[in-house]
Amino acid sequence: MFFASVKLTVYTLVLLALTSIIGTVVLQHGSPEAYIRLYGPGLYNMIQVLHLDRMYQAWWFLMLMVVLCINIVVCSIDRLSATWKIIFPENISVNPRRFEKTKNRQQFESHLPMDRFARQAKQILAGRNGKVIEKNDETGRFLYAETGRWSRLGVYVVHASVLMLLAGALIGSALGFKANLRLDEGQAADTVFNAYTRLPIKLPFTVRCNDFQVKFYDTGAPDEFKSSLTILENNQESFTEDILVNHPLRYKGINIFQASYGPTTPDKAVFEITDGETGTVETHTIKNGGVVPLPAGAGNFIFEGFLPHYSFNGHDLGEAFIGRLDTTRGNNAQIVLPTRFPTFDKMRKGRFTVEVKSWDQAYYTGLQVTKDPGVPFVYTGFLLMIIGCWVTFFVSHQSVCIGIEQAGSGSTRVWVAGRANRNAQSTNLTVKKLVKQLKDVPN
């Protein structure tokens, strides 16, 4: 049966591993211009045909996963009926001959008579393993016990967990979304935009950013950033919560994460205007969009806006205020005031020089908004995968057999051997310990 073969598993896994590399080398989710710049139009065509620009969602990649799933299901069904009989046997059949060639087999003589020794040995074995099966034949007596028969189910748990993970991923991609939301302090929104398609998504509630705070280390690197968010429903405040990186807000299946932040237009700022002709210096506090008269009635100054990144001759000068000088002589000039260079406006060599003295720094908060109903399935899959791997790798179906026969008068010849479906080393250890215990049997 094609789908039951482990050969297919190996080929599928090899293909998955090899093709996965493509997506780490070729840009994912880029814009057409980005692809043409990076690879040229010819290669871009090929990338589009093969869906290499979003290859982990491409039909042929999903196809490989589907083949893997079918493979797991068919193979497990194929084998489970046989394994089931091994795991839950009607009666355990013991064949001492199967222990004859084991490498860990040890032999010794005891000074106890056979019956006494057998009784003691049975007690020891029962103490270790629980149920002991006893068997007699013409050569002697055998004691048999085992542990971990159920551990043979571990592999099925591992394989089921793979299915669970993929089911969760499928549910997530069908019913979930990932979106970005940018809120200035004080701003509210109930619609977010899908991170890939840019389509709007309406949330079942409204989010408002009350306040944003960022703390820095003395090295200048950001230490912590925090948004205070209020959830509103039917125009009623529902609750307020602070979110930090690693501490999202989760409500009604929607998760809101602190992702980024940036400066935004301050409400008001203090400007100092110097009249070069008269030497008059005036200081004004101006609201965003506000207008003040220039000294000597020469016109107006308008606070027009704010740029987070002002580019001057190809250099990023950082945050900058934008203003406009509207003089009665008919000059109308836009001026840019980078906050990092307070005397920047002097370079313009106009009659009036403007400098920003202080301002209330305002921020926008960059939020990531996600919904993923597949997560509980994926997490269940995670748990099953760990448990399954643990059981498969470290618990074995181990059996030990003790053979006892009359040696001479009053002494007994004993052999001990163990078998397991894996972990030979730990079986050897079990045998060694058992032999030590048996040799120490009190007279």
Place this chain on the structure above:
Amino acid sequence: MNSSLLLSAATFIYALASVFYIGSFSFKKQALARFGFWVIVIGLVANTCGILLRWLESYHMGYGHAPFSNMYESLVFFSWTAAALYVFVECKYKESIIGVFVSPLIFLGIAYASFDPSITSKITPLIPALKSNWLIAHVITCFLGYAGFALAFGFSFMYFIKPKEAGARSLFAKLPEWDIIDELTYQMIVFGFLFLTIGIITGSVWANSAWGKYWSWDPKETWSLITWFIYAIFLHLRLMRGWHGKKLAVVSIIGFLGVLFTYFGVNFFLSGLHSYA
């Protein structure tokens, strides 16, 4: 005494251990290997103290975080996990000579951390995304996985060096029996596979709590998955297709190349979320 000094000391002690193991192998002197073992144990102690001290120092500097946050710290921790796992394996299997291929790897990890000028050993504050207990769980489990694979890689070399027939006089006669090498390699890969699995999972859970996505196909994630696939292939080839010996050792070596690429290559050649380690 500060942590850098202790960790440099550990580097030289590991170097010494490698010399003893290689010497034992070359001159067929079992005693040298016994000696090498104890030197590794001393190196491990220095390594442990160095890591703990560095942890303490980060608190004195006011940053206070577990020392798993950059390339330097992760390499130091890699050597620690590999050494610890090796000490455990040698105690359990009582085959001292196998350290000949493993001790140089332990040394190389920590030496690379100290001697590559592009890797800084400065203690720096954590960026907000790294402030999570999942970081500690993620790093520890991933590196336990890497340590398992590194040891498996070391053991796999024996397949290419040990002659098939047991010629008693040869340099390699001291190497363990085939079935022991086989079992050792397999056990190390099983150990590595379990911990890589847990490492990928803790990473996903962490990403889900920091960014709201448990999986985003970022290059480091993808490469760790590729590595995981390779070792899954190894397990199935061995268990179900009956592969053994050299053929399987090649798969183990390819797997370790995957580990190396996930660990170093992604940082150098590709870009993504994991810029630190």
